[in-house]
Amino acid sequence: MERSTIILIVTFVLLWNSGFIGAEYGLPYTGAFTLIFFRYLAVSVLLGIYLIFSKKIKWFGWKATGLNMLVGFLAHGVWLTCVLLALERKVPAGIVALIVALQPLATGALSNYVTKEDTNKSQWIGLIVGFIGVVITVAFRIDFTKPGSFIGYFLPLVSVVAITFATLIQRRLNVNDQKEKLPVDQTLFYQSLATMLALVLPAFFIESFAAEWVPEFTLTMIWLVLAVSISSYFIMLLLIERLDATRVASLFYLGPPITMLMAWLIFGDIIKIMDIVGVAIVFVGVYLSNRTQNAK
Numbered sequence: 001m002e003r004s005t006i007i008l009i010v011t012f013v014l015l016w017n018s019g020f021i022g023a024e025y026g027l028p029y030t031g032a033f034t035l036i037f038f039r040y041l042a043v044s045v046l047l048g049i050y051l052i053f054s055k056k057i058k059w060f061g062w063k064a065t066g067l068n069m070l071v072g073f074l075a076h077g078v079w080l081t082c083v084l085l086a087l088e089r090k091v092p093a094g095i096v097a098l099i100v101a102l103q104p105l106a107t108g109a110l111s112n113y114v115t116k117e118d119t120n121k122s123q124w125i126g127l128i129v130g131f132i133g134v135v136i137t138v139a140f141r142i143d144f145t146k147p148g149s150f151i152g153y154f155l156p157l158v159s160v161v162a163i164t165f166a167t168l169i170q171r172r173l174n175v176n177d178q179k180e181k182l183p184v185d186q187t188l189f190y191q192s193l194a195t196m197l198a199l200v201l202p203a204f205f206i207e208s209f210a211a212e213w214v215p216e217f218t219l220t221m222i223w224l225v226l227a228v229s230i231s232s233y234f235i236m237l238l239l240i241e242r243l244d245a246t247r248v249a250s251l252f253y254l255g256p257p258i259t260m261l262m263a264w265l266i267f268g269d270i271i272k273i274m275d276i277v278g279v280a281i282v283f284v285g286v287y288l289s290n291r292t293q294n295a296k
Contacts (some may be wrong), residue, residue, distance in 0.1 A: 005242055008235050013251060015232035017258040020226060020267055023084050026220040027249050035221075037203035038211065040076065042225045045191040058207065060182060062245035065190055067169070069253035075166035076229070077198045082159040087153035092269050093287020096262030098134050099156035100163070101256055101282060107164050113122055122288050126158040128173040130285025137256075163248055167248065182279030184237050254286060 004232040027033050051057040059065065086096050138153060173181040182190070203209055209216065239248050257279045 005239070008239055009251060012159060012232055012235040013254045013258060015227050015235070017097060017255045018095050018262065019224060019228040019232065020087075020255075020259045021081070021262045022220050022224045024087050024093050024263070025081075026217055026224070027084065027087055029214060029217035029220075031080060031207035032088055032205045033199055033203040034209055034211055035084060036077070036080050037196060037199040037209070039221060039224050040192045040199065041231060043192040043195050043229045044189065046230070047185065047192060047224070051185065051189055056183070058186065060186075062171065067173075068187050069191045069194035070170050071166045071187075072194040073198050073269065074162040075170075075190060075233075076195040078147070078162035079159045079166070081199070082155040082162070082169065086152050086155040088109070089155070091152040091156070092141075092260075093263045093267070094269060094275065095153075095257055096136065096156050096263045097259035097280065098137055098256040098282075100159050102134055102160045103164050103167070107167055113188075122268075126285045126288025128285075129288060130200055133243070133281030133285060134279040136281065137275050138236060139271065142275040152285065162296075167240070170237070171248075184234060187237060191233075191275075192229065251286075258280060 012013070030038075048057070082279055083096055083100065086099075087093060141153070181187075205236055236248070241253070256275075260269070260275060260279070
């Protein structure tokens with residue numbers, strides 16, 4: 001693996017998982033729908049201004065633009081909404097990250113059907129091992145006496161479905177070199193625009209755009225916009241161009257330990273023994289998923 005790719009992976013993992021912390025930090029000042037709406041309104045405006053001044057703004061037709069907006073709706077809108085709603089239900093940020101880490105299993109299972117990229121035996125073993133690590137941790141976290149606990153831990157599973165299909169669609173565009181594949185900057189613009197448009201109604205009718213624009217919330221929004229929504233997604237698209245879908249998806253397995261550490265340092269979240277056990281098993285799954293083997 002090239003050094004530049006390794007640097008991209010490390011940067012992506014750090015920026016991406018800081019989004020869980022930023023979201024939890026911003027939720028006391030607004031609702032989940034409103035936070036995502038303002039976040040992607042800002043992203044759309046910034047990218048739109050950039051594209052206009054660089055003379056890159058372009059309409060690619062309904063098929064190409066619509067397909068990329070669908071990816072954005074799934075990868076940003078649905079994924080983030082479910083994550084934030086889980087955080088509102090007091091599911092710890094590290095555990096949300098751990099449940100979302102189930103994505104590689106779904107991606108590995110479906111990649112052959114969507115992108116025609118085979119998942120070898122080592123990758124399948126790694127995906128299953130990682131899944132077991134997630135299950136162990138979540139099983140010790142759910143309060144089986146409270147029905148609401150199930151809902152909170154179920155919401156990130158919807159995120160898994162959304163981000164999986166978004167990753168596979170984007171990867172198929174890259175693998176098949178279809179004309180629907182847009183330049184990275186314009187891809188991000190149309191994906192952000194789709195997310196903002198999808199969230200405007202629930203943000204208005206459910207939360208009335210209510211937000212406390214105190215310095216803490218403003219700084220959090222700036223970080224979520226520039227570091228997470230723009231930088232991390234930009235890097236993710238670059239990685240999807242360099243690596244197969246299963247390997248990119250397996251990077252989400254690295255999120256739980258990073259997020260748990262951040263949440264412990266910032267929020268004082270308690271890290272349980274079974275959290276550590278689950279994360280250790282997940283690391284084994286990441287290693288196996290990224291081994292280079294020719295055997296199928």
